[in-house]
Amino acid sequence: MTLLPTREHALHLLSEMLRIRCFEDRCAELYSAGKIRGFLHLYNGEEGVAVGVMQALRPEDDIAGTYREHGHAIARGIPMRSLMAELYGKLEGCCRGRGGSMHIFDRERRFFGGNAIVGGGLPLAVGLGLGERLMGRDAIAACFFGEGAVAEGEFHESMNLASLWHLPVLFICENNQYAMGTAWSRSEAETDLIAKLCGYHMRAESVDGMDVLAVEDRARELAEYVRHQRMPAFLEARTYRFRAHSMYDPQLYRSKAEVEDWENKGPLIGLTQRLKAENLMAEEDFIRLQRMANEEVDDAVSFAEQGSLERVEELTRFTYAEQTA
Amino acid sequence: MSALPQTARAITYREALRQGLRSVLLNDPDVFLIGEDIGKYGGCFAVTKGLLEEFGEARIRDAPLSESAFVGAGIGAALAGMRPVVEIMTVNFSLLALDQILNTAATLSHMSGGQCPVPLIIRMATGAGRQVAAQHSHSLEGWYSHIPGLRIVTPATIDDAAGMLRAALEFRDPVIIFEHMNLYNVQGELSVDAASINIERAAIRRAGQDISLITYGASLYKCLTAAEQLSAQGIEAEVIDLRVLRPLDEKTFIQSVRRTRRALIVDEGWRSVGLAAEVGMRIMEQAFYDLDAPVERVCGVEVPVPYAKHMEEAALPRVEQIVTLAASMVKHVG
Numbered sequence: 046m047t048l049l050p051t052r053e054h055a056l057h058l059l060s061e062m063l064r065i066r067c068f069e070d071r072c073a074e075l076y077s078a079g080k081i082r083g084f085l086h087l088y089n090g091e092e093g094v095a096v097g098v099m100q101a102l103r104p105e106d107d108i109a110g111t112y113r114e115h116g117h118a119i120a121r122g123i124p125m126r127s128l129m130a131e132l133y134g135k136l137e138g139c140c141r142g143r144g145g146s147m148h149i150f151d152r153e154r155r156f157f158g159g160n161a162i163v164g165g166g167l168p169l170a171v172g173l174g175l176g177e178r179l180m181g182r183d184a185i186a187a188c189f190f191g192e193g194a195v196a197e198g199e200f201h202e203s204m205n206l207a208s209l210w211h212l213p214v215l216f217i218c219e220n221n222q223y224a225m226g227t228a229w230s231r232s233e234a235e236t237d238l239i240a241k242l243c244g245y246h247m248r249a250e251s252v253d254g255m256d257v258l259a260v261e262d263r264a265r266e267l268a269e270y271v272r273h274q275r276m277p278a279f280l281e282a283r284t285y286r287f288r289a290h291s292m293y294d295p296q297l298y299r300s301k302a303e304v305e306d307w308e309n310k311g312p313l314i315g316l317t318q319r320l321k322a323e324n325l326m327a328e329e330d331f332i333r334l335q336r337m338a339n340e341e342v343d344d345a346v347s348f349a350e351q352g353s354l355e356r357v358e359e360l361t362r363f364t365y366a367e368q369t370a
Numbered sequence: 371m372s373a374l375p376q377t378a379r380a381i382t383y384r385e386a387l388r389q390g391l392r393s394v395l396l397n398d399p400d401v402f403l404i405g406e407d408i409g410k411y412g413g414c415f416a417v418t419k420g421l422l423e424e425f426g427e428a429r430i431r432d433a434p435l436s437e438s439a440f441v442g443a444g445i446g447a448a449l450a451g452m453r454p455v456v457e458i459m460t461v462n463f464s465l466l467a468l469d470q471i472l473n474t475a476a477t478l479s480h481m482s483g484g485q486c487p488v489p490l491i492i493r494m495a496t497g498a499g500r501q502v503a504a505q506h507s508h509s510l511e512g513w514y515s516h517i518p519g520l521r522i523v524t525p526a527t528i529d530d531a532a533g534m535l536r537a538a539l540e541f542r543d544p545v546i547i548f549e550h551m552n553l554y555n556v557q558g559e560l561s562v563d564a565a566s567i568n569i570e571r572a573a574i575r576r577a578g579q580d581i582s583l584i585t586y587g588a589s590l591y592k593c594l595t596a597a598e599q600l601s602a603q604g605i606e607a608e609v610i611d612l613r614v615l616r617p618l619d620e621k622t623f624i625q626s627v628r629r630t631r632r633a634l635i636v637d638e639g640w641r642s643v644g645l646a647a648e649v650g651m652r653i654m655e656q657a658f659y660d661l662d663a664p665v666e667r668v669c670g671v672e673v674p675v676p677y678a679k680h681m682e683e684a685a686l687p688r689v690e691q692i693v694t695l696a697a698s699m700v701k702h703v704g
């Protein structure tokens with residue numbers, strides 16, 4: 046078992062995960078109400094991964110994610126208001142309503158997107174690492190992606206290039222065991238991901254993604270390694286998605302019992318139980334943090350509701366950069 | 371004794387596609403399917419639902435997220451004598467397989483001096499209109515139609531959804547079937563025997579003498595709606611469904627334009643260097659002296675398709691645009 050952090054830090058981790066959980070649950074409601082449209086992929090169950098890894102990153106580090114990126118965006122400190130407004134398609138959203146749920150960007154926080162193409166963020170992260178190296182900075186790039194991407198050529202090309210060129214990239218594979226309806230075991234000839242990576246000469250390990258403390262611990266060590274050795278590293282976080290793949294998924298490929306089983310092993314339950322057992326937290330703390338998270342989401346929703354729409358005349362704006370080099 | 375007349379039942383475009391798939395699977399033991407989540411998941415648009423249970427894993431092959439490899443595998447299996455039907459979830463992901471489609475499937479027949487035709491079918495969903503933003507809203511039918519060696523078809527009706535696959539299998543060429551995402555739930559009756567469906571000719575979906583609206587895919591319905599509104603203004607539009615984008619059946623639309631003397635092309639794809647440009651140019655080459663007005667286009671605005679509803683709508687062809695432009699063309703005195 047990983048060492049317990051201070052009460053303050055432990056409550057911070059819990060609070061971050063609760064903020065994500067509340068945000069995602071509200072998104073599901075808002076989708077049913079028709080306020081959020083398009084494709085919506087929720088992060089319930091996987092909060093420990095984004096929150097744990099984010100502790101190891103510095104403001105100057107770069108992040109690339111997938112279409113299931115609300116959790117990463119929140120843990121990175123993108124204001125919920127700007128996120129929710131984006132999901133509402135409003136001008137006040139982080140991408141002025143152009144991107145929506147799958148395409149969250151916040152340049153100031155070095156959040157280089159949500160990417161809706163499986164594997165699409167991997168080569169980008171390699172490039173971010175390359176750029177940091179060439180610019181002579183000691184920032185690193187962190188790349189989050191699902192295990193489904195491992196079957197893509199882009200994954201293997203990216204692993205090789207990052208290792209060959211000694212690039213400071215931390216790859217975080219969120220192995221939630223299903224790529225839409227395809228179980229990991231039905232898509233890989235070698236299901237031991239760390240064994241699969243042997244050919245790339247890259248430091249790689251697995252961690253229980255349901256244990257935020259363990260994720261943080263491993264991410265800190267690997268991030269420091271990447272930062273100081275200027276070499277890539279790989280972290281497989283074993284996790285589970287509690288909700289459907291997207292809002293259209295009838296989930297014929299897994300049983301309710303399996304989902305319930307994992308829900309009982311969830312990252313929020315795990316941390317709460319441990320903190321209570323160690324007398325680091327009381328029920329009132331949990332209730333208070335949950336209330337604060339809900340209030341923050343309420344505020345984000347009313348902000349988004351009151352937001353404005355981009356003028357249609359601005360449709361083609363930003364197709365090209367507004368400034369020349 | 372006469373049998374009771376069969377009452378035709380309305381089916382969805384999705385069901386029509388499934389019927390088409392089932393019938394070729396039943397008729398030809400060499401036909402098999404490859405695709406992501408086509409089996410256990412039931413297909414990302416539920417087109418292949420139930421086929422795994424009926425035909426088994428050897429013929430309904432769930433593939434990992436490896437578009438380039440499984441499209442290439444389809445090419446190889448086709449060369450070996452099988453009749454693979456590959457599903458790529460959407461055209462957006464076909465870009466990961468573009469090398470195999472363009473450099474291999476489209477070239478092998480010619481490059482090998484005719485020795486290696488590639489009888490491969492690729493189905494994919496296409497189009498925008500569901501607020502799924504830039505990376506999931508591409509309309510690249512025109513783009514694929516640029517490529518010699520491919521046959522490109524765009525079923526827009528229930529009949530074509532049911533019959534085009536069988537017709538495609540009669541060729542020994544790579545054929546791409548584009549299914550517009552907004553059509554899957556469209557309902558209608560199967561009106562003809564699927565065996566009579568060809569993939570060579572365009573179709574006149576509505577007759578009219580004042581202007582030709584030339585289109586394909588889901589934009590067909592926008593044009594038909596526009597034609598009804600124009601009719602209320604006393605303008606009768608002829609609506610041409612191209613159906614086959616490559617090789618293009620120019621005879622049908624050129625003859626139509628010669629009759630109506632006006633052509634408006636409606637294409638969800640981006641305007642510049644697109645399919646509409648090609649159709650327009652063929653009209654200029656072959657029917658210039660028959661025209662009473664300049665050829666016009668309503669196309670997708672040249673921008674990555676945005677998420678917000680009002681912005682997405684503004685980026686795509688709209689019925690009122692078609693009506694306004696068509697009416698002004700008819701009033702135009704040459």
Ligand SMILES: Cc1ncc(C[n+]2csc(CCOP(=O)(O)OP(=O)(O)O)c2C)c(N)n1
Nearest residue numbers: 113161162163191192193194223224225463
């Ligand atoms: C290249 C590509 N192929 C297919 C898809 C459709 N698709 C979207 S998400 C997904 C599953 C991806 O699973 P995984 O990488 O494990 O991430 P998860 O959704 O589980 O977080 C698929 C097949 C896509 N977006 N991109």
